Amino acid sequence: MKEFSLIDTYFRSVSFQRKDVLLGIGDDCAITQIPAGQALATTTDTLISGVHFLPDASPKAIAQKAIAVNLSDLAAMGAEPAWLSLSLSLPNVDEQWLQAFSDGFKELTEYYSVQLIGGDTVQGPLAITITAQGFVTADQALKRSGAKPGDFVYVTGSIGDAGLGLDILLDKVQVENPQHREYLLNRLHYPTPRVFAGTSLRRVASACIDISDGLLADIKHILNASQCGACLQLDKLPLSNALLESVDRDRAFHYALSAGDDYELLFTVSEEQKSSVDRVLACSNVPATCIGQINGAVGKVDLKLDEQSYAYSQTGFEHFSSAQPSNSAKRA
Amino acid sequence: MKEFSLIDTYFRSVSFQRKDVLLGIGDDCAITQIPAGQALATTTDTLISGVHFLPDASPKAIAQKAIAVNLSDLAAMGAEPAWLSLSLSLPNVDEQWLQAFSDGFKELTEYYSVQLIGGDTVQGPLAITITAQGFVTADQALKRSGAKPGDFVYVTGSIGDAGLGLDILLDKVQVENPQHREYLLNRLHYPTPRVFAGTSLRRVASACIDISDGLLADIKHILNASQCGACLQLDKLPLSNALLESVDRDRAFHYALSAGDDYELLFTVSEEQKSSVDRVLACSNVPATCIGQINGAVGKVDLKLDEQSYAYSQTGFEHFSSAQPSNSAKRA
Numbered sequence: 001m002k003e004f005s006l007i008d009t010y011f012r013s014v015s016f017q018r019k020d021v022l023l024g025i026g027d028d029c030a031i032t033q034i035p036a037g038q039a040l041a042t043t044t045d046t047l048i049s050g051v052h053f054l055p056d057a058s059p060k061a062i063a064q065k066a067i068a069v070n071l072s073d074l075a076a077m078g079a080e081p082a083w084l085s086l087s088l089s090l091p092n093v094d095e096q097w098l099q100a101f102s103d104g105f106k107e108l109t110e111y112y113s114v115q116l117i118g119g120d121t122v123q124g125p126l127a128i129t130i131t132a133q134g135f136v137t138a139d140q141a142l143k144r145s146g147a148k149p150g151d152f153v154y155v156t157g158s159i160g161d162a163g164l165g166l167d168i169l170l171d172k173v174q175v176e177n178p179q180h181r182e183y184l185l186n187r188l189h190y191p192t193p194r195v196f197a198g199t200s201l202r203r204v205a206s207a208c209i210d211i212s213d214g215l216l217a218d219i220k221h222i223l224n225a226s227q228c229g230a231c232l233q234l235d236k237l238p239l240s241n242a243l244l245e246s247v248d249r250d251r252a253f254h255y256a257l258s259a260g261d262d263y264e265l266l267f268t269v270s271e272e273q274k275s276s277v278d279r280v281l282a283c284s285n286v287p288a289t290c291i292g293q294i295n296g297a298v299g300k301v302d303l304k305l306d307e308q309s310y311a312y313s314q315t316g317f318e319h320f321s322s323a324q325p326s327n328s329a330k331r332a
Numbered sequence: 333m334k335e336f337s338l339i340d341t342y343f344r345s346v347s348f349q350r351k352d353v354l355l356g357i358g359d360d361c362a363i364t365q366i367p368a369g370q371a372l373a374t375t376t377d378t379l380i381s382g383v384h385f386l387p388d389a390s391p392k393a394i395a396q397k398a399i400a401v402n403l404s405d406l407a408a409m410g411a412e413p414a415w416l417s418l419s420l421s422l423p424n425v426d427e428q429w430l431q432a433f434s435d436g437f438k439e440l441t442e443y444y445s446v447q448l449i450g451g452d453t454v455q456g457p458l459a460i461t462i463t464a465q466g467f468v469t470a471d472q473a474l475k476r477s478g479a480k481p482g483d484f485v486y487v488t489g490s491i492g493d494a495g496l497g498l499d500i501l502l503d504k505v506q507v508e509n510p511q512h513r514e515y516l517l518n519r520l521h522y523p524t525p526r527v528f529a530g531t532s533l534r535r536v537a538s539a540c541i542d543i544s545d546g547l548l549a550d551i552k553h554i555l556n557a558s559q560c561g562a563c564l565q566l567d568k569l570p571l572s573n574a575l576l577e578s579v580d581r582d583r584a585f586h587y588a589l590s591a592g593d594d595y596e597l598l599f600t601v602s603e604e605q606k607s608s609v610d611r612v613l614a615c616s617n618v619p620a621t622c623i624g625q626i627n628g629a630v631g632k633v634d635l636k637l638d639e640q641s642y643a644y645s646q647t648g649f650e651h652f653s654s655a656q657p658s659n660s661a662k663r664a
Contacts, residue, residue, distance in 0.1 A: 028474075028542060029405055031371050031468065042362045042463075044461075045452050089378060089380060119376045120378045125459075127456060129376075138363060143355065210360060
């Protein structure tokens, strides 16, 4: 099968068709139209087999996670997703794999009304790079740099689930309850980008990031960009029943603080806007939990449990780090 | 070295700073502004070590080729380049390699006034994916689908050089003349995207594509999209002295027809616009040569040499094809 017919067969018709795409797949470039008054938000994320997902992961999960991690970046900016470009590196042409991958791709692009506008298909080690583009007005973009001392720290949904899901997959932890097990694995394989929550928070949040590397690692990006510190209350962390009933409390904190891959939004809100959080998030049906407060101790995170300091040193996963946390084996 | 400091060190300051980039590297997304009345052109290309370049290629050449092949797609659309996103997959952190790569990146982004606005750095096999974005008005975009019977077929610069350059590199061909050898290798390693020619041709060309896979393979994309055929005069092909003096005539035709990697523009022009070609290209200092004419034989290419039919069956390189031309060994 030739490269071009491959693209034609599996990707030309997979995605939602948008009116602002004047020219889609099949020419040297896609041509798209930005709504008047909007700026363009662009993000790129790559997933590599054996690094970001296990080599035997299902093609549907790979496709949907690759989309989700990119839409999550748009969400963290408060941007409305519009278009995707896909670079797919494949060791060989496996039609069954491609069909499942493109089916998964189609499902999520339709759900989020985003259109695949182009890309590249090359022969090489299995890897997926997606560039996602979306809209936000320049003055409403949720930057990392807007947090101020006194702001409250929130996180959407629950955190730590994907980390435990990975350890289940790697046979490091046994979870007997089949519903918990399925829930945790789904949180790892099918993260939900908080797209609607992100756009809802535009006028409310002072800073925002998505949790990909772990709560501690990602809040530090906000703290560094905003030149401030934070105090987090561990007893406030939103932890799922599946997590709490599967491991002891300290291990649950560890997953929540360091495991990453949850793709929840971590955001800060000024005291004046605090009363708006629940209201604006109601329409997106995503709960948010206040887990602490910003302070002036630049770059520092104080962890408290029941008013006491909580000693914890593990930071989130970073590529190329010589000291990788043990829960990141999949990405080592 | 951590991933984030790696990005900071090598890429945060490498590129030209544009006023339309409201937020660059360092947040969840870049935020950029499109000029009023312009549409956005987007293209993505991936280069993989051992597939698109030899594993020992210089980091400067890899960086500049990765940029060039993307800018070439924008040029083929008549778009003015603006922003790049870079996904860089590296097996390990080699500071010398990264410095040379980012130096090469900086040089070309400054030359073309494009800004690196973000991306991803991951640990994996050496691969570079770039998404390039640029501007063009929707009605002036140079599509593949606009060619009509009677239109004249043009190509910029000279073709076949990069293919011979590759065969030199692979020790398949010996070129004794050191100047020719250097010229041919430079054509392979440092292709020139015809950016200024592309924007100059906006009101003149009826269809356009860049030659990445070979003249024959790429003209077929125009013919299929435009539902027409073409007759090409081999004696009109623009062949460099370096090519003509290094191999015999038939071999030179082979490189020009099938070797690809030249990144010249292949475009069609109606009879009414024919007199404008030289005038609009004069400012870009790129010659264009009329090599044939479009006809109604849908999807067919007739090759003529001195008014006689020329028998030739080799088509350009395609990924995943079981019958790869011998000159594509680097990409097998």
